Amino acid sequence: MEAHDTQDLRVHTTADQLRRLGPLSRGISLLPRQPARSILNGRHASRLRGRGLNFEELRDYLPGDDIRTIDWKVTARTGSPHVRVYTEERDRPALVIVDQRMTMFFGSVEYMKSVVAAEAAAIVAHRILAQGDRLGGLVLAPGRIAEHRPERRPRALDRLLNSIASANQMLSADLEDTAEPSLNTVLKQATQVAKTNFVVTVFSDFAGLDDTSEPLLRRLAQSNDLILFNVSDRSAQTLPPGLRLSISDGTSQAELDTSDPQVHARVQTALRDRLETLRHWSRRYGIPMVELGTDRAALAQMQVLFGLRGAGR
Numbered sequence: 001m002e003a004h005d006t007q008d009l010r011v012h013t014t015a016d017q018l019r020r021l022g023p024l025s026r027g028i029s030l031l032p033r034q035p036a037r038s039i040l041n042g043r044h045a046s047r048l049r050g051r052g053l054n055f056e057e058l059r060d061y062l063p064g065d066d067i068r069t070i071d072w073k074v075t076a077r078t079g080s081p082h083v084r085v086y087t088e089e090r091d092r093p094a095l096v097i098v099d100q101r102m103t104m105f106f107g108s109v110e111y112m113k114s115v116v117a118a119e120a121a122a123i124v125a126h127r128i129l130a131q132g133d134r135l136g137g138l139v140l141a142p143g144r145i146a147e148h149r150p151e152r153r154p155r156a157l158d159r160l161l162n163s164i165a166s167a168n169q170m171l172s173a174d175l176e177d178t179a180e181p182s183l184n185t186v187l188k189q190a191t192q193v194a195k196t197n198f199v200v201t202v203f204s205d206f207a208g209l210d211d212t213s214e215p216l217l218r219r220l221a222q223s224n225d226l227i228l229f230n231v232s233d234r235s236a237q238t239l240p241p242g243l244r245l246s247i248s249d250g251t252s253q254a255e256l257d258t259s260d261p262q263v264h265a266r267v268q269t270a271l272r273d274r275l276e277t278l279r280h281w282s283r284r285y286g287i288p289m290v291e292l293g294t295d296r297a298a299l300a301q302m303q304v305l306f307g308l309r310g311a312g313r
Contacts, residue, residue, distance in 0.1 A: 036307060037307030065083050098140065100142075101141075109293075120301075140167070143180065190220060200225065217281055
């Protein structure tokens with residue numbers, strides 16, 4: 001899809017813009033060792049597992065071997081000590097989930113939520129490939145989910161960035177009503193792709209979060225490193241009265257008039273409850289949660305959150 005005429009990168013991003021973020025994002029890492037002030041440091045969230053170990057071979061015990069590697073069953077059967085030899089995995093699969101549904105096409109300060117999510121996801125995708133891991137993704141767009149299986153090739157990054165940019169360019173206030181995939185649909189698809197030892201990152205406003213979401217997030221977190229990037233427009237969390245809003249669940253649409261005090265209160269409560277539910281699950285299951293706003297570019301926010309710049313402010 002062609003870029004919109006405005007070319008305002010705060011409203012719509014492009015594949016070229018997402019590619020330019022690569023060199024600028026050096027220093028941001030999803031590896032277990034994090035800067036002291038990083039939000040992914042173990043003091044702030046559960047530690048990342050890092051790459052796993054592959055069983056290589058059984059061999060005779062040699063002086064200096066770690067006794068913890070002795071296989072006692074084989075030792076008992078053969079009558080001589082044997083150890084199990086492991087090697088660290090050379091790479092690790094990663095799944096970048098990017099929400100570009102119509103609920104993301106909103107921003108009251110500087111950037112649309114959709115742009116912040118797209119750029120933050122692109123930064124993470126660049127870093128995943130740079131650290132030698134396999135990159136895959138799921139991109140939610142109006143009417144479809146684009147799936148990219150993990151690969152450790154530059155073309156995997158190009159395909160994912162093109163897919164994110166294409167989905168972002170589809171978003172428009174004039175977009176005709178179309179059935180959108182739900183958040184739970186993409187989370188369920190993610191559980192089928194990310195079986196074990198993946199890095200799974202989700203960039204979304206988490207609209208549509210419900211009780212069905214909890215077991216899906218828990219399942220992803222149990223056998224993978226799951227990181228949630230919650231993108232919100234903070235001014236929308238204190239919604240002024242007197243607005244007429246169009247809301248949609250992806251299949252139907254309704255109009256809300258927040259000049260009605262009861263309607264206004266219910267909308268405010270729904271917004272707060274969604275965030276508090278997400279934070280509760282984050283604490284309960286040890287899922288790191290990174291909160292991004294629409295007041296600054298994604299790169300500037302992530303540099304601070306990952307402890308690279310301006311952390312003292």
